[in-house]
Amino acid sequence: MHKNLALVLAFLLCGCGTVYTPGSATGMASSKKTGIGICKNFFYFFDFGDCTIAAAARNGGIEKIATTDFARNGFPYIYTKRTTIVTGE
Numbered sequence: 001m002h003k004n005l006a007l008v009l010a011f012l013l014c015g016c017g018t019v020y021t022p023g024s025a026t027g028m029a030s031s032k033k034t035g036i037g038i039c040k041n042f043f044y045f046f047d048f049g050d051c052t053i054a055a056a057a058r059n060g061g062i063e064k065i066a067t068t069d070f071a072r073n074g075f076p077y078i079y080t081k082r083t084t085i086v087t088g089e
Contacts (some may be wrong), residue, residue, distance in 0.1 A: 031067060031087035035060020041080040056086040064089045 037056035039049040053068055066088040074080035 032089050033060045033062050033087065035062050035086045037084040037086075039082045041074075041082070043078065044080075051082045051084045053084055053086055056084040057088070060086060060088075062086055062088040 035056040036059060037049070037051040037053075039047060039051035041047050053065070056068075057063075057065055065086055067086070069085040071083040071085070072080065
């Protein structure tokens with residue numbers, strides 16, 4: 001019984017952590033503003049928030065996007081948080 005419980009816990013916790021993924025970049029040298037969009041997902045079924053590039057730019061008041069970055073963290077199959085980070089002017 002304890003082996004099974006240990007295997008289940010190891011499976012659920014194996015994907016914990018944060019994964020950063022750089023997105024696209026334009027030729028803009030300086031980025032004066034930053035906008036963030038956040039989505040939360042529970043059990044891969046219930047979604048909350050808006051983490052699109054457009055939403056992140058709108059939250060930061062950005063009209064010209066210089067860079068986009070993406071981050072994802074959480075527990076597999078239980079909870080996932082996705083973050084979109086946009087910089088620009």
